[in-house]
Amino acid sequence: MKFIVKQKFPTNEEFNELFSSVGWGTRDENKIDAHRKASVYSVCVYDNENIIGMARVVGDGAYYTVYDVVVKNNYQHKGVGTILMQNIVDWYKTIEDDDTYLYLGASYKKEKFYEKFGFKARPYGHIGAGMKYDID
Numbered sequence: 001m002k003f004i005v006k007q008k009f010p011t012n013e014e015f016n017e018l019f020s021s022v023g024w025g026t027r028d029e030n031k032i033d034a035h036r037k038a039s040v041y042s043v044c045v046y047d048n049e050n051i052i053g054m055a056r057v058v059g060d061g062a063y064y065t066v067y068d069v070v071v072k073n074n075y076q077h078k079g080v081g082t083i084l085m086q087n088i089v090d091w092y093k094t095i096e097d098d099d100t101y102l103y104l105g106a107s108y109k110k111e112k113f114y115e116k117f118g119f120k121a122r123p124y125g126h127i128g129a130g131m132k133y134d135i136d
Contacts, residue, residue: 001047005083007091009035009042014051021072040064043087045071045080055084057091057102064092066104085117105130 010018012033016026027035036042038058045053053071057064066088071080092102106114111121123129 001078003052003080003083004046004048005087006044006046007042007087008044009039009056010044010051010054014044015054018051018054018070018072022070024070035068039067041088041091043084043091045083047075053080053084055088057088062099062101064100064102066102069104081113082116085114089117103130105132 009015012029015032015035020026035056039056040059042056043054044051052075053069055069056067058067059065066085069081069084071084088102092100096102104114104119106119106121111119115121
């Protein structure tokens with residue numbers, strides 16, 4: 001399959017189409033617009049005119065985090081996630097220096113996928129475990 005790659009943030013409709021396709025629900029337009037503004041890099045993959053995947057990076061110039069790596073269910077295991085992550089890694093290499101770091105929070109049992117791109121599971125050396133605040 002030949003896919004079209006665009007370095008852009010998806011439209012609000014495309015964003016919700018992707019999220020709902022994998023069971024992540026939908027977000028209101030204000031939340032999506034906030035995601036768009038916070039993103040320093042975004043990439044989308046299309047099959048013809050139809051969005052099939054996206055990923056984005058949020059960062060402050062020193063620390064960058066990959067968010068929302070999502071691929072429609074019927075396109076998973078066809079290389080779309082690899083295209084998304086390779087685009088992110090390639091982008092990061094253009095800004096990487098001794099004072100920048102790229103992180104992500106892998107979904108459960110997806111760590112091996114990200115290891116192919118050079119990510120290492122935490123805790124790793126002097127870096128503690130990734131953590132998430134839970135109000136309960």
